[in-house]
Amino acid sequence: MKLLIIGGVAGGAAAAARARRLKEDAEIIMIDRGEFISFANCGLPYYAGNVIPDRKALFLQTPEGFRKRFRIDVRTSHNALSIDRKKKSVTIEDLNSRKVYEETYDYLILSPGAEPFLLDIPGAGSSFVHTARTIPDIDRIKSELDSGRVKKAVVIGAGYIGLEMAENLSIRGIETHVVEKLGQILPVLDKEMAAHFQRLIRSSGISIHCSEQVTAIKEIPGKGCAVHTASGKKLTADIVIMSIGVRPETALAEKAGLKTGRSGIAVDPRMRTSDEFIFAVGDAAEVAFPVTGRRLSLPLAGPAAKQARVAADTIFGLSNEYKGTYGTSIVKISSHAAAVTGASERVLKSENIPYKKIYIFPPHHASYYPGAAQMAIKLLYSPDGGNVLGAQVIGQEGTDKRADLFSAAVKHRLTVKDLAEMELCYAPPFGSAKDPVNMAGMVAQNEMQGNESFIHWEDLTGTELLLDVRTEKENKMSPVPEAINIPVDELRERLAEIPEGRTLAVFCAVGVRAHIACRMLVQKGFKASNISGGFISFLNLREASGHNQAGTTFA
Numbered sequence: 001m002k003l004l005i006i007g008g009v010a011g012g013a014a015a016a017a018r019a020r021r022l023k024e025d026a027e028i029i030m031i032d033r034g035e036f037i038s039f040a041n042c043g044l045p046y047y048a049g050n051v052i053p054d055r056k057a058l059f060l061q062t063p064e065g066f067r068k069r070f071r072i073d074v075r076t077s078h079n080a081l082s083i084d085r086k087k088k089s090v091t092i093e094d095l096n097s098r099k100v101y102e103e104t105y106d107y108l109i110l111s112p113g114a115e116p117f118l119l120d121i122p123g124a125g126s127s128f129v130h131t132a133r134t135i136p137d138i139d140r141i142k143s144e145l146d147s148g149r150v151k152k153a154v155v156i157g158a159g160y161i162g163l164e165m166a167e168n169l170s171i172r173g174i175e176t177h178v179v180e181k182l183g184q185i186l187p188v189l190d191k192e193m194a195a196h197f198q199r200l201i202r203s204s205g206i207s208i209h210c211s212e213q214v215t216a217i218k219e220i221p222g223k224g225c226a227v228h229t230a231s232g233k234k235l236t237a238d239i240v241i242m243s244i245g246v247r248p249e250t251a252l253a254e255k256a257g258l259k260t261g262r263s264g265i266a267v268d269p270r271m272r273t274s275d276e277f278i279f280a281v282g283d284a285a286e287v288a289f290p291v292t293g294r295r296l297s298l299p300l301a302g303p304a305a306k307q308a309r310v311a312a313d314t315i316f317g318l319s320n321e322y323k324g325t326y327g328t329s330i331v332k333i334s335s336h337a338a339a340v341t342g343a344s345e346r347v348l349k350s351e352n353i354p355y356k357k358i359y360i361f362p363p364h365h366a367s368y369y370p371g372a373a374q375m376a377i378k379l380l381y382s383p384d385g386g387n388v389l390g391a392q393v394i395g396q397e398g399t400d401k402r403a404d405l406f407s408a409a410v411k412h413r414l415t416v417k418d419l420a421e422m423e424l425c426y427a428p429p430f431g432s433a434k435d436p437v438n439m440a441g442m443v444a445q446n447e448m449q450g451n452e453s454f455i456h457w458e459d460l461t462g463t464e465l466l467l468d469v470r471t472e473k474e475n476k477m478s479p480v481p482e483a484i485n486i487p488v489d490e491l492r493e494r495l496a497e498i499p500e501g502r503t504l505a506v507f508c509a510v511g512v513r514a515h516i517a518c519r520m521l522v523q524k525g526f527k528a529s530n531i532s533g534g535f536i537s538f539l540n541l542r543e544a545s546g547h548n549q550a551g552t553t554f555a
């Protein structure tokens, strides 16, 4: 059996190692057009920031180490030019000797990854502009930073990699600006959650410019360059990192006549392409996104590794299937993290999938134990049955743990009731007797049971009476237009102040006191809904809709 693998980093190297573990006498060849294999792409931003000080730490394996341990024929600086499916061979160019040769295969695994998009604007090719995908990319960036010449940086694109690069530039003391075309950072988050995260990371020292489209990068002789935006902004910089997303490398597969989908190489659940002898894994493959039923390619390392295992298992006769990617991912900026899993509200809306949502803002562990930090959780679930469809979690410690639990819930089709019932670790330094994940489930379950009705700021019609049940002090410090204020602890005595016949939209700071107030009001015969997430949700939505919003309607 001869297995040829194209691409020697996340997916390729994982497939090669698994293949060897399964079949000691298989002939396994792994080629990569780069000089390195099995390096930690995910660690590149942190190497730039000196958080990972030792370059060697980025190499999980060297070609020599890989050969020794797995007896794999590793060929770096070898570029696959084309695939002849009839002959079952690949034409390869040795980039050092320029020799072109053919290599046959019994099975072929494609793991060519995804290449960074580049803006097609004047100056995009200038020497100031860098992308961060490979070791040579980061070596160039690092040597610029280490030279001491870089005082100001502009990062184009506020996705995961852009923000990670920005953080690492900033911690090196470089004045860092991030320019983002969309009206929000991190498009995987819904806009109000992105606004929440952006507010938290304001103190990180990174300046973020949303709704700004870069139109040109112009050299300023002897003084670096200037990044120009459509609105007329001009940001000077000594280095520009372009991080506007990636495009799956499908050219080789397409040229070979393999079926491709909307966003990558089409594969079945065993990672087999339209050719039974060719498999595709990683960023280049298009897999199921089970929440919506769509197929898409999500550039994440975890899915690449798991798909590689499935491909190798299938080739060597084990039964294994890749069930889909849920987009579970996380980014850290300063001491804050933002994580997502499953579908966002934006995706559910665009796919016409019915959903309900709630927001909670609980402490990440027992509030009385020192260091409790507020988390923000948005939970999306189906209106009938309460299946968890997606979640977004923002916080400090423990953000990953909660997002991972929600991820398991989405994948295994758990319901909000299951979340409420989950038995989770608890001691004061780690969680609460009702962990934030339990709380999210309980809040949604209250709604599913008809025990509580929720409303959202953007759904207010203007006819509701807004009732603020925070303290007078809180109300004065952060007022909401048009709301009347009766603190929850005075509500029983002051019910007569509430006009009869009005529908009440009740809020507090985060929703807990409003829940108590709503239960009281409903049992007294009022029609009352809790505005989910209370004042923090108001703030998030106001910031997401533009800072000058004066009223309470956000349509």
Ligand SMILES: Cc1cc2nc3c(=O)[nH]c(=O)nc-3n(C[C@H](O)[C@H](O)[C@H](O)COP(=O)(O)OP(=O)(O)OC[C@H]3O[C@@H](n4cnc5c(N)ncnc54)[C@H](O)[C@@H]3O)c2cc1C
Binding pocket: 006, 007, 008, 009, 010, 011, 012, 031, 032, 033, 034, 041, 042, 043, 044, 045, 078, 079, 080, 081, 111, 112, 113, 114, 132, 133, 134, 161, 249, 252, 281, 282, 283, 284, 298, 299, 300, 301, 302, 304, 329
């Ligand atoms: C800076 C950065 C940070 C990241 N951070 C995270 C993170 O924190 N979490 C996360 O989940 N994911 C992260 N990712 C994404 C993750 O690294 C990718 O999803 C993963 O590496 C994909 O694996 P892959 O095998 O598909 O592609 P890659 O790992 O990119 O490997 C593809 C390899 O194929 C080679 N190749 C392509 N075409 C050919 C050809 N024709 N011939 C020979 N060789 C070829 C390329 O040179 C490349 O080395 C990050 C990526 C980057 C760049």
